[in-house]
Amino acid sequence: MPTERSPRFVDIVVAALLILTVACPLAPAALAQTGGTLVIGLDQEPPTLDPHASPSAVTYQIIASVTENLLYRAPDGKLVPWLAESWQSARDGRSVTFKLRRDVKFHDGTPFNAEAVKFNFDRIVDPKFKAGGARAALTTYAGSKVLDEHTVQVSFETPYAPFLNLVASGPLSIVSPKAVRETGDQVHTRPVGTGPFMVTEYVAKDHATIARNPAYTRKAPWSDRSGPAYLDSIVWKFVPEAGTRVTTLESGETQAIYQIPAQSLPRLEKNTGLRVEKTPWPGAPRIWLLNTTKPPLDDVRVRRAINYAVDKDALLATVARGIALKAFAPLTAVMLDDPALRQAYPFDAAKAGALLAEAGWQPGSDGIRTKGGQRLEIVLNAIDYGGGPEPTVLLIQSSLRDVGIDVKLKAQARPPWYEDNYRCATHGPVMFLRSIDPDGLFSLFHSSFVGGNFNWSCVKDAKLDQLLEQGRREFDPAKRRAVYLAIEKLAIEEALTVPLLDDLSVWAYRANVQGTKYNFNAYPVLSDVTIRR
Amino acid sequence: MLTYLARRSLAVVPVLFGVTLAVFSMLFLVPGDPVKIMLAEFVTTPDQVAQMRAQLHLDEPILKQYGRFVVNAVRGDLGTSIRSRRPVSTEIGENVGSTAQLALASMAVAVAIGVPLGLMAALARNSWFDVGSMIVALLGVSMPSFWLGLLMIVAFSLHLGWFPATGGGDLWHLVLPSVTLGMIASAIIARLTRSSMLEVLGQDYVRTARAKGLAWWGVVVRHALKNALIPVITIFGLQFGNLLAGAVIVETVFSRPGLGRLIVGGILAKDFPLVQGTVLFVATAYVLINVLVDIAYAFVDPRIRFG
Numbered sequence: 124m125p126t127e128r129s130p131r132f133v134d135i136v137v138a139a140l141l142i143l144t145v146a147c148p149l150a151p152a153a154l155a156q157t158g159g160t161l162v163i164g165l166d167q168e169p170p171t172l173d174p175h176a177s178p179s180a181v182t183y184q185i186i187a188s189v190t191e192n193l194l195y196r197a198p199d200g201k202l203v204p205w206l207a208e209s210w211q212s213a214r215d216g217r218s219v220t221f222k223l224r225r226d227v228k229f230h231d232g233t234p235f236n237a238e239a240v241k242f243n244f245d246r247i248v249d250p251k252f253k254a255g256g257a258r259a260a261l262t263t264y265a266g267s268k269v270l271d272e273h274t275v276q277v278s279f280e281t282p283y284a285p286f287l288n289l290v291a292s293g294p295l296s297i298v299s300p301k302a303v304r305e306t307g308d309q310v311h312t313r314p315v316g317t318g319p320f321m322v323t324e325y326v327a328k329d330h331a332t333i334a335r336n337p338a339y340t341r342k343a344p345w346s347d348r349s350g351p352a353y354l355d356s357i358v359w360k361f362v363p364e365a366g367t368r369v370t371t372l373e374s375g376e377t378q379a380i381y382q383i384p385a386q387s388l389p390r391l392e393k394n395t396g397l398r399v400e401k402t403p404w405p406g407a408p409r410i411w412l413l414n415t416t417k418p419p420l421d422d423v424r425v426r427r428a429i430n431y432a433v434d435k436d437a438l439l440a441t442v443a444r445g446i447a448l449k450a451f452a453p454l455t456a457v458m459l460d461d462p463a464l465r466q467a468y469p470f471d472a473a474k475a476g477a478l479l480a481e482a483g484w485q486p487g488s489d490g491i492r493t494k495g496g497q498r499l500e501i502v503l504n505a506i507d508y509g510g511g512p513e514p515t516v517l518l519i520q521s522s523l524r525d526v527g528i529d530v531k532l533k534a535q536a537r538p539p540w541y542e543d544n545y546r547c548a549t550h551g552p553v554m555f556l557r558s559i560d561p562d563g564l565f566s567l568f569h570s571s572f573v574g575g576n577f578n579w580s581c582v583k584d585a586k587l588d589q590l591l592e593q594g595r596r597e598f599d600p601a602k603r604r605a606v607y608l609a610i611e612k613l614a615i616e617e618a619l620t621v622p623l624l625d626d627l628s629v630w631a632y633r634a635n636v637q638g639t640k641y642n643f644n645a646y647p648v649l650s651d652v653t654i655r656r
Numbered sequence: 657m658l659t660y661l662a663r664r665s666l667a668v669v670p671v672l673f674g675v676t677l678a679v680f681s682m683l684f685l686v687p688g689d690p691v692k693i694m695l696a697e698f699v700t701t702p703d704q705v706a707q708m709r710a711q712l713h714l715d716e717p718i719l720k721q722y723g724r725f726v727v728n729a730v731r732g733d734l735g736t737s738i739r740s741r742r743p744v745s746t747e748i749g750e751n752v753g754s755t756a757q758l759a760l761a762s763m764a765v766a767v768a769i770g771v772p773l774g775l776m777a778a779l780a781r782n783s784w785f786d787v788g789s790m791i792v793a794l795l796g797v798s799m800p801s802f803w804l805g806l807l808m809i810v811a812f813s814l815h816l817g818w819f820p821a822t823g824g825g826d827l828w829h830l831v832l833p834s835v836t837l838g839m840i841a842s843a844i845i846a847r848l849t850r851s852s853m854l855e856v857l858g859q860d861y862v863r864t865a866r867a868k869g870l871a872w873w874g875v876v877v878r879h880a881l882k883n884a885l886i887p888v889i890t891i892f893g894l895q896f897g898n899l900l901a902g903a904v905i906v907e908t909v910f911s912r913p914g915l916g917r918l919i920v921g922g923i924l925a926k927d928f929p930l931v932q933g934t935v936l937f938v939a940t941a942y943v944l945i946n947v948l949v950d951i952a953y954a955f956v957d958p959r960i961r962f963g
Contacts, residue, residue, distance in 0.1 A: 164822070168921065170739040250707075253741060308742060327750050328913030328921075329824050362822050362911040363920075366806055371821050374814045537926070538686055 157353045159654040161636060164368045166382040168328060168361040171255075171311040174296045175247045178255035180557060180646075183293030184381065185359050187646040188343070188352070189333055190296035190316030193221050193240070194287065195344035196559065196643035198402075200457075202291055205344050206235065206317065212598050216282025217265075219290075223273040229299035230321040230336060237275035241267035242300040244277060257294035260286075282596040284603060285562035292559040292644060319343055319352040319650035330360045345640045345648045352650035353638070372397065378633040378654065388445045391631050398634050401446075401627040402645040403457040406563055407556035408450035409515065411503070411621040412579040414551040419499065424482040426618035429501075430468040432475035432526040433519055433621055442514035443624050450622035452611045453568075454561055457625075457643075459607055467615045475526045484527070492527035500529045504549040507534040515623060516553055545574050547581040554579070555626060559644055561607040565591045568614065580619045587613060664950050668943055675939045679932050680725050690714065694738050694926050712929070725932075734933030739925040744933035747918060752937075754824050755914035758837065758907070759899045761830050765838025766845050766895070771888070773842070774849025775881065781854065789846065796843025801902045805836045805909035822911035833910045837902045841895050848891050853884040886957050893949030897942050 169182040174190050177183070193207040204210075207221040227235035244267050247257045265278040279286065289295055302315035312325035319339040324332040334356040342349040360377060362368040365384045369391065371377040383391060383399070392399050411433075419425045435449050448456065452464040484492035484499050492499040503519065505512035512534040520530040533549055543549050556563055556577060565572070569591050572578035590610045597603040614620060628645040635655040640648050683690050691708045709715050713724060728735070734744035773793070777786040812832060813821035819831045856862060857880055865875045904916035915934055922930035 170925065171741065176741065311740060311742065326824075326913070327747070328754075328907075328917045329911070360822060360911065363917075364802075364909045364911065367809055367821055367909055367911060370809050370814050374817060374821065376813065376820055376822065542689070 157653065158355050159656070160356045160358060161354055161379065161649070161652060161654060162358045162360060162377045164360050164362040164371050164377040164380040166365070166368065167363055169331075172314050172322060172325070172331065173310045174293050174298065174314060175243070175257040176253060176255050176311065177294070182255075183644065183646050185331055185333070186296070186314060186316070186318075186322070187293065187642060187644075188320045188648050188650050189318045189322055190293075190298055190314055191318045192291050192293075192296045193223075194291040196288060196291040197344070198641060198643055200643060202287060203344050205291070206297060210287075212287070216284065216596055216598055217280070218276050218278040219286060220270070220274065220276045223275065224341075225273055226341065227317050228338065229302070229317050230315045231299050231302050233299055233301045235297065235317055236272050237269040239297060239300050240275045240277075241269055242303075243297050244295075246303065247295075255294065260289040260292065260294050282598075284595055284598045285560040287598075288560040293646065320357065323356070328361060330358050332356055332358050339650075343648065343650050345642065346651050348651070353653045354649070357649060372631055372633070375633065378636050379630060379639075381628075381630050383446070383629045383631055385442060385444050385446050388629070392445070396634050397631055398636075399629065399631045400639060400641075401629050402641045403448065403455055404555075404557055404626050404628055404645050405458050405643060406455060406558040407453055407554075407567060408455050408622050409447070409553060409555045409624040409626055410450065410453060411519065411553045411623060412551045412567070412577075413618065413620055414547050414549065414579070414581050415617075415619060416547055416581045417550055419482070419484070419494075420501070420550050422482050423618055424478045425484070425499075427468070428475040428478035428482070428526065429523065429528070430618050430621050431471045431478065432523055432528070433623070434470050434522045435623060436470065437522065438515060438518055438624060442518065446629050447624035447626050450625045452622055453564060453614050453620050454607070454611060455625040458561055459604065459611065461608055461611075463608075464611055464615065472526050479527065486527055490524070490527060491529045498529060499527060500531060502531045502533050502549045504540055504543050504552040505532045505534045506537055506540050506552075508537075513553070519553075519621075519623075544577075544579040547573070547579070552579055553623065557644075561603075561610075562591075562594060564607065564610055564614075565595070568610070568619065582617075582619055584613075584617075660954055661951060664947055668947055671943050672940060675936060675943070676726050676729060677722075679936045679939070680722050682932060682935075683928050684718075690928055694928065729933075729936060734936065735929035737922070737927055737930040739922075739927045739930065744930050747930065748915065748934055748937050751913055751915050751918050754912065755900070755903050755907070755916065757830060758833055758903055758912065758914060759896065761834035762837035762841060762899050762902075763892070763895070765834055766841035768842075769839065770842035770845030771849050771885070774846040775853060775876075777846065777850045778853035778857065778884075779876065786850075790850070793843040793846045796840055797847070799840060799843075801836055801840055801905050802909050804839060805833070805906055808832045808836050809909070824913040829910075829912070833906050833912055836910075837899060837906050840902065841899060844895065844898075845888060845891060848888055849884065852887050853880060856880045856884045859883075886953070889949060889953055889956065893946040896945050896949075900938055900942065 165181060165184065167181050169177060169185060170179050171177050172182055172186055174182065174186060191206050193205060194202050194210065195205040196202055206227060207223055209222045211220045213219070221240070223235070223237060223240070229235060244261060244264065246252055247254045247261055248264050263280040263283055265280045268276045268278065270276055296316065298310065299315035303310050306313065313322045319336055320333040321336045322331065323334040335352045335354060337351050339351045340349060362371060365382065368380045369383065369387045372380045388399065391397050413420050413426050413429065415421060415426070439447065439449060451467060479492055483494045485494065487493040487498065503516055505516045512532050516532055520532060523530045540552065544552050554577065556567065566577050568578060568580065568582055568587050570583035570588050573581050573583060587610065590606055590613070594603060594606045594610065597606055630647065632639065636652060637655065638651040638653050640651060642648055691705055691712070691714060694708065713721055732745055736742065737744055737747055740747065773789050777789045780786050809821045809832065812818050820829055821832070823829050862875060862880055865879050866872070903914055904920060907914040907916040908920055915938060919931060919934050922934060
């Protein structure tokens with residue numbers, strides 16, 4: 124989701140200040156030990172910890188090892204059993220049957236079973252319940268049937284292949300029905316799951332604490348051992364100011380932080396007392412959705428020229444240094460990577476110029492191209508949180524000026540920014556989208572999402588619609604990949620977007636914190652973490 | 657005195673009425689459809705949009721909406737937060753203590769630094785101390801609180817390791833934020849104390865007291881300072897508003913729970929009911945505190961009571 128904040132003046136100021144600071148001394152090496160408390164500084168407070176109600180990634184960063192899913196998606200993209208021992212999709216693609224583990228209990232002692240799964244999914248689609256991202260994950264959900272104590276069949280009105288990936292993502296993780304029924308609103312701050320950690324404390328605007336679940340005897344799917352977590356507890360502190368967050372890691376007030384501003388990163392990477400880890404986000408990259416309906420972008424040659432003209436290496440060398448990779452397609456490389464995608468649109472200003480000339484745009488006296496007396500002007504819709512438009516769009520502006528396109532930045536607050544996107548009023552925004560399944564492209568390119576979230580290329584293309592619908596029906600992994608590859612190739616061929624950067628989820632740790640792992644969602648799973656003393 | 661109290665209290669009513677009107681109009685002054693904005697992060701169906709509209713009563717005539725808003729606010733019902741789905745009044749209740757703590761501690765810091773500094777500067781008028789302290793005070797007035805806060809963190813948390821940089825709770829966590837906020841307020845109080853003290857020191861009664869042969873220090877404290885502090889009390893009330901505004905920034909820099917963080921979070925999340933409710937609460941608190949200050953003022957200065 125486009126919820127990124129542009130770096131503020133404060134960040135820059137504190138960076139300048141901290142350059143003067145001395146690196147912290149190394150912690151003495153010692154044997155790995157169990158126990159201890161890990162304090163992690165997060166950039167924001169979650170709106171809720173209820174996995175079914177949250178629209179926000181920060182919720183799942185905190186509870187990735189608190190609530191568990193039926194399936195687990197490993198960083199390599201493979202689905203493996205978790206709370207379900209096995210699963211079987213029906214031939215018609217409209218239902219999936221899960222065989223559940225028999226040895227699982229919720230943190231409140233109640234047993235996990237087929238009834239619990241049914242309760243969870245029914246809860247998400249209940250019109251009285253205000254679901255977050257979970258509701259979209261259960262699009263066309265028809266119901267769950269308890270076949271026996273440990274077998275459940277989940278059905279959909281139409282074949283729905285994305286479900287298998289989505290059932291392995293945070294929004295569809297399983298909470299205790301008893302806790303939901305009996306504790307009411309407390310589920311927002313104390314969700315009760317089955318995982319190696321349980322939420323023990325929540326102090327608004329300050330921190331959430333999760334503690335080891337001593338009864339966890341299973342092998343977590345990311346781990347190579349059975350048994351409870353090593354750490355006693357993890358405190359997630361909410362530290363919104365980036366400069367402060369970085370300082371707390373350097374002073375040892377926290378042992379880990381998330382979301383490191385690009386300008387602080389080199390300093391942290393040089394500090395031998397610290398370690399930086401980067402994980403690619405799944406979903407759509409930071410991407411410029413080109414409004415294909417608004418002239419001159421209704422001409423595919425102009426859209427292609429823009430793709431050739433944007434210098435992504437310059438982005439990576441400056442504003443995105445160390446916190447992103449080059450993007451090639453409307454899905455990040457971790458979602459779908461293919462040599463054919465990587466070859467599209469290398470940086471080539473000459474080719475861009477030739478395409479623009481072919482489209483009738485001739486160099487003008489002031490360096491901006493013209494056609495029939497009209498200047499080649501494009502309006503880029505840019506969010507401004509008060510510190511000016513984000514630097515990415517400034518670099519786009521200068522790249523395109525080099526080939527004779529005058530990019531006007533419509534820098535505005537978020538509400539009118541959205542409104543313009545819905546009305547297809549500008550030449551498109553720069554945004555990003557987090558999604559664990561390639562079906563995320565459905566909301567980006569399906570004609571039914573023009574005027575809503577997020578078809579802001581305003582594209583209505585029968586072939587694209589048909590492929591996107593086919594992707595939802597296709598269960599065979601190889602065939603499914605082929606469908607989405609075809610969609611991506613089509614999007615690139617038609618130059619519907621300018622893929623800019625694959626953002627990385629960046630974490631920094633004190634060097635003595637070891638055993639950190641991440642799931643496919645780029646959320647940390649922390650039951651194997653130890654703190655050397 | 658009673659008439660003064662009654663008059664002053666009644667004057668609050670139109671002010672609070674204006675506050676409700678301003679806070680209520682927020683929703684309509686922001687460009688775009690508020691419901692769409694609030695749901696912008698979700699993939700939404702028209703049903704959900706309609707449901708949200710009905711839930712916020714946005715489908716009713718504006719006057720009726722405003723009437724409902726005021727009536728509910730008077731009853732203490734400030735609506736439900738979109739983001740956390742909890743009553744706004746509960747959210748405020750959880751955070752008000754922390755901000756009050758910060759405001760009081762900052763005020764204490766401001767007075768403890770500002771009054772002596774202003775007093776000394778006035779007594780040593782035109783000396784290097786006077787000029788130096790007023791330059792410092794000028795810097796203090798001009799210093800943005802986020803900048804001072806970050807300097808404090810780097811110095812006292814990162815380098816010296818004396819105080820934690822983040823969090824709420826015990827007194828230890830209160831030190832850096834309250835000093836940051838208090839330093840800035842102290843600069844204003846110092847300047848005001850100085851000028852007010854200089855004015856009083858030039859009065860006839862001070863000269864008379866000195867002429868009677870009273871000890872110099874006794875004259876300063878018992879006669880001059882007592883009177884010089886009257887305008888400083890007014891500044892308390894006004895400064896309280898500045899402290900609340902500063903809390904928005906200081907609470908964010910120091911990751912401290914409080915109303916400021918609540919408002920910032922609400923704005924970033926486009927949580928209209930939360931922002932409306934919290935702003936209404938803070939504005940009301942500000943108005944009431946200024947009434948209390950006015951009343952206190954009347955107590956210390958008879959001219960106001962009888963004027």
